[in-house]
Amino acid sequence: MDFDPYHPDRAVGTARVPDAPQRPTPPVPVKIIVAGGFGVGKTTTVGAISEISPLTTEAEMTMEGIGVDDPGQASGKTTTTIAMDFGCVTIDQTLKLYLFGTPGQSRFAFMWDDLVRGALGALVVVDTTRIDDCYPAVDYFERAGLPFVVGVNTFNGQLGYNLDEVRWALAVRQDVPILTFDARFRGSVRDALLVVLDQALDKAMKMRSS
Amino acid sequence: MRYPADPDDPDHPAAPGVRPYLRDTNPGGRYSPALPAGTPSFGEHRFGSHRFDEPQFDEHQYGEHQYGEPEPQPSEQTTSLRPFVLTSGRVDGLDPNIGLETQVCSHVGALSARLSPEQRAIVHLCGEPLSVAEISARLRMHFGVTRILVGDLRAAGHLDVHVLESDFPDPETILRVIRGLRSISS
Numbered sequence: 060m061d062f063d064p065y066h067p068d069r070a071v072g073t074a075r076v077p078d079a080p081q082r083p084t085p086p087v088p089v090k091i092i093v094a095g096g097f098g099v100g101k102t103t104t105v106g107a108i109s110e111i112s113p114l115t116t117e118a119e120m121t122m123e124g125i126g127v128d129d130p131g132q133a134s135g136k137t138t139t140t141i142a143m144d145f146g147c148v149t150i151d152q153t154l155k156l157y158l159f160g161t162p163g164q165s166r167f168a169f170m171w172d173d174l175v176r177g178a179l180g181a182l183v184v185v186d187t188t189r190i191d192d193c194y195p196a197v198d199y200f201e202r203a204g205l206p207f208v209v210g211v212n213t214f215n216g217q218l219g220y221n222l223d224e225v226r227w228a229l230a231v232r233q234d235v236p237i238l239t240f241d242a243r244f245r246g247s248v249r250d251a252l253l254v255v256l257d258q259a260l261d262k263a264m265k266m267r268s269s
Numbered sequence: 270m271r272y273p274a275d276p277d278d279p280d281h282p283a284a285p286g287v288r289p290y291l292r293d294t295n296p297g298g299r300y301s302p303a304l305p306a307g308t309p310s311f312g313e314h315r316f317g318s319h320r321f322d323e324p325q326f327d328e329h330q331y332g333e334h335q336y337g338e339p340e341p342q343p344s345e346q347t348t349s350l351r352p353f354v355l356t357s358g359r360v361d362g363l364d365p366n367i368g369l370e371t372q373v374c375s376h377v378g379a380l381s382a383r384l385s386p387e388q389r390a391i392v393h394l395c396g397e398p399l400s401v402a403e404i405s406a407r408l409r410m411h412f413g414v415t416r417i418l419v420g421d422l423r424a425a426g427h428l429d430v431h432v433l434e435s436d437f438p439d440p441e442t443i444l445r446v447i448r449g450l451r452s453i454s455s
Contacts, residue, residue: 083374083398084398085372085398085429085431087372087438088371088400089370089442090369090370114403114406114407116405116406116411116412116415117352117409118411118412143369143402145406148449148450150449151445154442154446154449156450157369157400159369159402173368174369176436177370177433177438179437179438179443245453245454247455249450249451249453253451256443256446256450259443260440260443260444263438263440263443264440266437267439
């Protein structure tokens with residue numbers, strides 16, 4: 060086997076087991092969803108903290124999309140393609156955090172069920188000049204019972220409305236945190252994700268005690 | 270009706286009727302589509318020009334070709350394969366537990382099995398654990414297609430798919446993520 064510095068058995072400070080299995084044990088994946096309208100900074104958010112530059116995967120709308128984004132009889136179009144950007148953060152050798160940036164429009168809701176399954180929570184990125192872009196995502200996460208946090212992306216520190224006004228416009232519950240962050244800065248994105256994780260922890264504790 | 274493209278015509282180089290990825294001269298190496306100069310790259314044509322959030326429709330990919338219409342140029346034919354052709358038209362994943370972040374790892378010796386080129390590419394990539402989303406992105410295959418092919422490979426015993434038992438992570442896992450994120454410097 061070739062030398063692989065990232066092989067778990069070669070971690071600094073641990074003895075390498077002779078005759079180690081040829082395939083390393085994969086890390087446990089956890090994911091957080093970054094949702095929001097077009098151009099609000101989802102990909103920037105993912106890219107700011109991801110250790111890889113954001114990759115794009117394509118998802119295909121087929122039968123599931125009928126009625127959601129009905130292309131009509133005449134067009135002959137039976138499929139819609141959407142792109143989803145994602146990145147990851149390796150927490151340690153057994154745990155990896157994935158971030159999936161997903162379009163927030165309701166016509167893409169057909170794939171949210173897939174996305175939300177097993178997700179820790181969601182960060183809904185909001186641009187205050189186009190606040191209604193995020194309504195479908197907020198609706199969906201509320202219904203799905205997924206912990207979510209509203210992150211107002213402050214482009215250059217400018218905020219058109221204060222957070223109380225944003226909360227009023229979104230009409231979310233009082234326990235849904237609304238915060239400002241700057242999608243370009245790693246520290247800012249990290250802090251926003253930590254708030255999402257706090258919410259997820261609350262949910263996990265409640266699930267355990269019930 | 271259009272005659273077959275002239276191989277000497279510089280605008281329409283005579284591309285062989287195979288998928289671009291099969292023209293890779295280094296089958297054992299990493300997947301890298303080799304394209305004749307001047308043709309739009311595989312990714313650009315099929316996926317790359319899509320803006321995030323904006324579904325785009327490719328006439329050649331989705332439109333219905335009727336008799337009497339001019340046939341697409343060879344270079345277009347080779348890159349406009351409808352995605353689910355690779356799965357023989359199946360659109361339902363065999364296993365709903367295979368999600369975007371599900372970790373996949375190939376078995377030793379799976380490469381010697383007789384596989385389709387796409388499946389071989391998946392097996393080749395998964396020498397180290399990889400998520401289904403990463404496979405999809407690196408091979409530029411639709412996620413739905415990737416998921417089905419991964420399910421097939423798993424059923425055939427060529428891939429280990431690590432399906433998680435619980436839907437929602439336990440508090441200890443979340444605490445580890447929190448600690449890990451806190452240690453990231455800004």
